[in-house]
Structure formats: structure tokens, C-alpha cells
Amino acid sequence: MREEFICKKAENCFANAKSYIYTMPEKIDDDFLEQLAQLGRLEVKRNFRRPFFLLETASGIRLKGMLKDNIIKAGFLPEEWEEQKAWTEKELKKILEKRRDK
Amino acid sequence: MIYFNNSATSWPKAPGMSDVVKKTLDEIPSPGNRATFSAAGKEETCREAIAEVMGIGEAENIVYASCATSGLNMGLLGFPWEQGDVVLTTAAEHNAVLRPLYLLEKAGKLHCFVMPVSEDGRLQAETLDRYLKEYHPRMLVLTHASNVTGAVNDVEVLSAMAKERGCHVFLDASQTAGLYPIQAGKWELDMAVITGHKYLLGPQGTGALYVSPKISIAPVFTGGTGIRSDEKEMPREMPLRLEPGTQNDTSLAGLHYALDWNRNHPADTEKVLDLVRDLEDTLRRLGCRVVSTEGMRTPVLTFVSEKYSPEDIGDMLYGSFDIICRTGLHCAPLIFPYLSMPATGTVRFSLSRFTTKEETEEVKEALEAILA
Numbered sequence: 001m002r003e004e005f006i007c008k009k010a011e012n013c014f015a016n017a018k019s020y021i022y023t024m025p026e027k028i029d030d031d032f033l034e035q036l037a038q039l040g041r042l043e044v045k046r047n048f049r050r051p052f053f054l055l056e057t058a059s060g061i062r063l064k065g066m067l068k069d070n071i072i073k074a075g076f077l078p079e080e081w082e083e084q085k086a087w088t089e090k091e092l093k094k095i096l097e098k099r100r101d102k
Numbered sequence: 103m104i105y106f107n108n109s110a111t112s113w114p115k116a117p118g119m120s121d122v123v124k125k126t127l128d129e130i131p132s133p134g135n136r137a138t139f140s141a142a143g144k145e146e147t148c149r150e151a152i153a154e155v156m157g158i159g160e161a162e163n164i165v166y167a168s169c170a171t172s173g174l175n176m177g178l179l180g181f182p183w184e185q186g187d188v189v190l191t192t193a194a195e196h197n198a199v200l201r202p203l204y205l206l207e208k209a210g211k212l213h214c215f216v217m218p219v220s221e222d223g224r225l226q227a228e229t230l231d232r233y234l235k236e237y238h239p240r241m242l243v244l245t246h247a248s249n250v251t252g253a254v255n256d257v258e259v260l261s262a263m264a265k266e267r268g269c270h271v272f273l274d275a276s277q278t279a280g281l282y283p284i285q286a287g288k289w290e291l292d293m294a295v296i297t298g299h300k301y302l303l304g305p306q307g308t309g310a311l312y313v314s315p316k317i318s319i320a321p322v323f324t325g326g327t328g329i330r331s332d333e334k335e336m337p338r339e340m341p342l343r344l345e346p347g348t349q350n351d352t353s354l355a356g357l358h359y360a361l362d363w364n365r366n367h368p369a370d371t372e373k374v375l376d377l378v379r380d381l382e383d384t385l386r387r388l389g390c391r392v393v394s395t396e397g398m399r400t401p402v403l404t405f406v407s408e409k410y411s412p413e414d415i416g417d418m419l420y421g422s423f424d425i426i427c428r429t430g431l432h433c434a435p436l437i438f439p440y441l442s443m444p445a446t447g448t449v450r451f452s453l454s455r456f457t458t459k460e461e462t463e464e465v466k467e468a469l470e471a472i473l474a
Binding site: 045065 | 468
């Protein structure tokens with residue numbers, strides 16, 4: 001089983017959009033969301049057919065995806081996307097490591 | 103899965119079409135020279151069916167294209183532009199119109215002016231009148247219907263105004279073919295394009311450019327035509343002049359089938375529009391800003407919500423409810439200020455003749471869950 005996530009650039013209508021898709025090595029569950037919630041304001045839409053989460057950090061990073069899925073879509077601010085991307089990847093790795101240690 | 107992205111690519115297609123495409127693929131190809139009986143028979147029949155859809159009598163003025171974008175490029179890049187030519191277009195245009203015009207403008211071939219549109223995306227007659235008087239354009243390039251709002255332009259009136267002032271008219275009928283009649287002959291259009299993969303319910307990779315016999319355009323692509331192979335230049339005869347290389351026969355067979363199917367099963371546009379209006383009522387009740395498109399329209403609706411971005415709504419609908427729609431600029435980036443919509447775009451639902459009440463009820467439930 002993979003231990004790392006795979007990151008791929010996601011294109012949309014805007015030339016300067018900085019959106020990335022992270023394919024996680026495991027499915028997002030409530031424990032994962034608990035960890036994620038420490039990074040910013042988390043909203044979980046449990047009334048949806050497939051529950052959906054949205055997270056926004058104080059610095060404007062946006063993460064979203066579905067529970068029981070292994071995809072996280074990230075949006076970074078164009079002016080500081082490189083720092084934000086590096087920070088996000090570091091935090092995602094930390095979450096994965098913590099879960100592995102449990 | 104519920105599919106609400108029909109103004110991009112329709113789905114489902116004409117029932118039975120995939121069998122025809124498969125059968126064509128399985129058949130032995132006809133000999134290379136297009137003058138053979140078998141090839142000519144099949145090709146001409148599809149061309150004639152396209153001519154009927156575009157409202158013209160002479161099928162030889164129909165040039166196969168891989169889509170409307172391809173036809174627009176052939177028409178605009180091949181047109182005999184002269185020093186100082188001005189082109190008028192509208193803020194409702196798709197990039198399929200805008201980008202070839204930008205390219206030509208950058209190359210110094212023409213000056214392009216973009217006319218404003220109404221709050222639902224239509225070109226108003228008074229606006230055109232003002233621009234015709236001020237700029238004395240060589241050509242007007244406009245869409246039959248906005249792919250963002252669905253508003254259908256009154257091409258008969260607009261074309262007559264342009265022709266009165268000696269201005270050529272090039273119509274992009276991508277959004278209306280299969281829903282409303284196109285009368286390229288009656289409206290005296292100089293050029294027009296359609297695409298097969300939207301409301302005509304044909305395969306992707308099909309489309310056509312109509313070129314009036316009154317004008318002549320240069321080929322953008324050159325190559326083999328199967329006739330006059332001993333000459334260096336493309337033949338003068340239409341449509342071969344603009345059709346080098348092997349055509350997409352497989353998909354054209356599918357398109358031909360779809361055109362026949364459409365002829366025998368005319369779309370009940372009013373029934374689909376009732377579903378569109380019902381969805382609009384729900385969206386307004388949920389606090390969304392919806393573009394109000396009055397009068398003749400295609401089954402398209404556009405909205406934004408203060409609660410979530412268009413992209414978030416699209417992701418939620420798809421990821422959590424299996425509903426496919428389109429979000430963002432819809433390749434028509436200039437229209438949004440005229441609709442009083444944000445520059446970041448909108449959510450667009452585009453329904454089909456096959457959309458059911460059960461499907462729209464399911465979408466309404468999903469919207470309630472997201473936006474209430």
C-alpha cells in the first residue's frame with residue numbers, strides 16, 4: 001500500500017488558478033477530519049447523500065472532499081501558492097504519519 | 103447520474119446512434135478516391151441532411167468540420183480580409199469566436215469591436231444599429247444563442263440590419279441547432295456553423311460550416327482531395343476546396359443518423375423549458391441570483407449563490423449527488439458583467455429533451471440540501 005499521497009495540478013477556467021488534487025493513500029474518515037479540523041475552519045455536510053467537507057485556513061487555503069473517499073481538492077492563493085502548497089503537503093504528511101503511529 | 107451539461111456536449115445521444123457508428127467502423131472502408139459510388143452516396147446524404155438543418159438548398163456549400171470551433175476558424179481565417187476591415191461581435195460570444203478574432207486582430211488583419219449585450223445576454227437591435235453606423239464593419243460575427251443564459255438572438259432582424267449596410271454576417275448556431283430552425287438562406291447569412299455534439303444529439307467530432315455561394319474563402323488546410331491530385335493547389339469546387347484529407351466518416355454516419363432521428367422526433371422545447379423555469383423558481387427561493395432570460399431561449403439556466411462559490415456548488419453536486427453541471431466562465435468570459443454576475447463565473451445547468459421531472463426533482467432536493 002502507498003504511504004504517500006499523489007499530487008496533480010487541476011486546471012479550471014482561470015489561468016492563474018492554483019488548484020491541486022491530492023489522492024490520499026487511504027480514505028478520509030472522521031478521525032482524519034478531526035486532524036484536519038486543527039488546520040482551520042471545518043464544515044462537514046453530513047446531510048448530503050455522500051457527506052462533504054470544506055476547510056478554510058486562516059491564510060486562505062481551501063481543502064475539500066468527501067468522506068469515505070480518498071481525494072482532497074486544494075485551492076491556494078495565486079500570490080503565495082508555493083508556500084501554501086508546501087505547508088499543506090507537510091500537514092497532510094503529518095496527519096498520515098500520526099494515523100500510522102496509532 | 104443526472105447530466106445537466108447538454109449545452110457543452112449532449113447526453114444521451116439519439117437512441118440507436120452508437121449501433122450505426124459501430125456498424126460503420128466494422129464495415130470495409132470504401133476506396134480512397136472520393137468519387138467512388140459508395141463513398142459519394144453516404145457522404146452526400148449526410149451533407150444534404152446538414153443543409154436541411156441549416157436551411158439552405160445547396161449541399162455543396164456545406165463543409166464538414168470537426169466542430170463549430172473548427173468551422174469558425176476555417177471561415178474567419180480563410181476570409182479575404184482587406185486593410186482596415188472592422189468586425190463587430192458581441193460580449194456573449196464563446197472563445198470559439200473570440201480567439202480567432204483576437205488572433206486576426208493581433209496579426210493586423212482586422213479591428214474587432216465587442217458590442218454590449220442585454221441583462222440576459224442578447225444583442226439588441228438598437229445596439230447593433232449604433233455600431234453599424236459608427237464603425238461600418240465588414241462582418242458581424244454573432245451567436246444564435248448565448249451558451250451562458252440561453253437567450254436566443256433575433257437573427258432575422260439583426261442580419262437584415264447588417265446586410266442593409268453591406269456587412270457580411272457569420273452566425274454561430276452551436277447552441278440552437280436541434281432546438282430552433284436555422285434559416286441561413288432566408289436570413290442571407292454569408293457563413294454559419296453548427297456542431298453535431300450538442301442539441302443535434304450527434305457524436306463529438308462532427309460539425310459543419312456553411313459558406314454562401316456569394317463569397318469565396320481560402321482554404322486554411324490543404325492536402326489530398328482524391329481528385330485533381332496532379333495540381334498543386336486545392337480544387338476550386340466546394341466543398342472539396344475546404345475539405346482536404348480523410349473525413350470523419352464514422353462519426354458523420356452517426357451524425358446523419360442523429361439528424362434523421364431529430365427530423366422524426368422534434369424536440370418538445372416548451373416541455374423542457376417548463377422544467378428549467380421550475381428549477382429557477384427553486385433557486386430564487388433558496389436565495390440564489392438567477393439570470394432572468396425572457397422570450398425565446400434554450401434550456402440553459404445560470405446562477406450564483408452567496409453561500410458557496412460556483413466551483414464548490416459544482417463539486418458538491420457531482421461528488422455528493424451524482425449531478426453533472428458546468429461551473430466557471432463557460433468559455434464565454436466577456437458576458438458576466440452584462441449579466442451583473444461575478445467575474446468568477448456561475449453555475450450553469452443545461453437540460454436536454456430527455457430530462458425528466460424526476461431528475462429535476464432530485465436536483466431540487468440536492469440544491470435544498472446544499473443551499474437551504
